[in-house]
Amino acid sequence: MADNKPVLEIEDLSVAYVTGSGLVHAVNDVNLKVYPNEIVGLIGESGSGKSTMAYTIMRLLKGDAVVTKGRVKILGQDVYQLSKKELRQFRWSKMAMVFQSAMSALNPVMTVETQILDALLSHRKDMTKEQARARARELMELVRIDPKHLKSYPHELSGGMRQRVVIAIAIALNPALVIMDEPTTALDVVVQRSILDEIRKIQQEVGFAILFVSHDFSLVAELASRVAIMYAGRIIEVTPSDLLHLQEKHHPYTEGLLKAIPELTAEDVTIQGIGGYPPDLQDLPSGCAFHPRCPYATDICRRVRPEKLAVGDKLIECHLFSEKELVSHV
Numbered sequence: 448m449a450d451n452k453p454v455l456e457i458e459d460l461s462v463a464y465v466t467g468s469g470l471v472h473a474v475n476d477v478n479l480k481v482y483p484n485e486i487v488g489l490i491g492e493s494g495s496g497k498s499t500m501a502y503t504i505m506r507l508l509k510g511d512a513v514v515t516k517g518r519v520k521i522l523g524q525d526v527y528q529l530s531k532k533e534l535r536q537f538r539w540s541k542m543a544m545v546f547q548s549a550m551s552a553l554n555p556v557m558t559v560e561t562q563i564l565d566a567l568l569s570h571r572k573d574m575t576k577e578q579a580r581a582r583a584r585e586l587m588e589l590v591r592i593d594p595k596h597l598k599s600y601p602h603e604l605s606g607g608m609r610q611r612v613v614i615a616i617a618i619a620l621n622p623a624l625v626i627m628d629e630p631t632t633a634l635d636v637v638v639q640r641s642i643l644d645e646i647r648k649i650q651q652e653v654g655f656a657i658l659f660v661s662h663d664f665s666l667v668a669e670l671a672s673r674v675a676i677m678y679a680g681r682i683i684e685v686t687p688s689d690l691l692h693l694q695e696k697h698h699p700y701t702e703g704l705l706k707a708i709p710e711l712t713a714e715d716v717t718i719q720g721i722g723g724y725p726p727d728l729q730d731l732p733s734g735c736a737f738h739p740r741c742p743y744a745t746d747i748c749r750r751v752r753p754e755k756l757a758v759g760d761k762l763i764e765c766h767l768f769s770e771k772e773l774v775s776h777v
C-alpha cells in the first residue's frame with residue numbers, strides 16, 4: 448500500500464464554524480490518507496466532526512464554515528485550488544459523495560433515467576445520448592436493480608432501491624474516491640446489510656476507494672480495511688480493522704468504544720459505555736481532549752496535547768503510547 452499514490456490526502460486540516468457565540472472547532476489537525484481501492488472507515492460519536500470532514504473533502508461546506516488550516520488533495524490535486532468550473536468537473540468524475548438520505552439526493556419529479564443521464568451528459572461532452580442510456584442500464588445492473596426501473600420516479604422505489612440508485616449515480620463517472628456519509632442509517636437492518644454487501648461487491652468489481660463515514664463501529668469494522676476514529680474533531684487513532692479487538696492495545700477512547708460493542712468484545716468482558724460526555728467544541732479541554740473521560744489520564748494528559756505517532760498503517764494520539772510500542776503493533 449505504501450508505494451501506491453494516495454487517492455485522498457488530508458494534511459493538518461482544521462475546520463471551524465463561525466457562530467454568534469464564537470468558533471466551533473469541528474475538525475482539528477486531521478491527517479489521513481486513503482489509497483486506491485481501499486475502504487477506510489471514519490467513525491466517531493455524533494458531533495465528533497465526521498460529516499464536517501466529508502463536506503470539507505468535497506468542498507461542499509456552507510458559508511458559516513471555514514477551513515482554518517491545512518489541505519485536501521485528491522489524486523494529488525489540491526481541491527481548494529480549483530476554480531468553480533474545474534471543481535464542477537472534478538466532482539463526480541474524480542470524487543463523489545453518497546449522502547445519508549437518498550430522498551434528498553434524488554429529484555422527486557425526474558425519472559431515475561433522466562437523473563443518471565443528467566449526471567453523465569453534463570460531465571461527458573463526448574458521450575451520445577444512446578451511449579449514456581446504455582451506461583445507465585449497465586449501472587442499474589451493477590447495483591442490482593432491474594433496468595425497467597429507469598422509467599420509475601424515486602417515490603416508486605423502496606428506500607433500499609433509492610439508495611442503490613444514488614450509489615449508481617455516484618459511481619457513474621468512475622470516480623477514484625466515493626465518500627459515503629452514513630449511507631445506510633435511514634434503512635432497516637436487513638436492507639442495510641444487503642446494501643453493504645452490494646457496496647463491497649461493486650467496489651471490488653469497479654475499483655474505487657471509499658471513505659465510509661459512520662457512527663456504527665461494528666458495521667465499519669466489518670466493511671473497512673482501516674478505521675480512523677474521531678474524537679472532538681481529531682483523528683485519535685487509525686488502525687487496520689483486523690486489529691480492532693480488545694486483545695490489542697488501543698487508544699483509551701477506542702477501547703471504550705470496543706467495550707460498548709458486543710460483537711467486538713471478548714466474551715468474558717462486560718459490555719459498558721464510556722462515562723461522561725464529549726467536550727464543548729467551543730471550549731476544548733486542555734491537553735488531550737479525551738482526558739476528562741479517560742480512565743488512565745495522568746497529569747501530562749491534562750496539560751499537554753499528545754503528539755501524533757504514525758507508524759505504517761497505524762496512527763495514535765495518546766500519551767500512553769511510545770513509538771516503540773506502536774511499532775510492535777504493526
Ligand SMILES: Nc1ncnc2c1ncn2[C@@H]1O[C@H](COP(=O)(O)OP(=O)(O)OP(=O)(O)O)[C@@H](O)[C@H]1O
Nearest residue numbers: 464466471473492493494495496497498499511728
Ligand atoms: N452550521 C453549523 N454551525 C455551528 N456548528 C455546527 C454547524 N454544523 C455542525 N456544527 C457542529 O460541529 C460539530 C461537528 O459536527 P458534525 O456534523 O461534523 O459531526 P458528526 O460527527 O458528523 O455528527 P453526526 O453524526 O451527528 O452528523 C458539532 O458539534 C456540531 O454541532
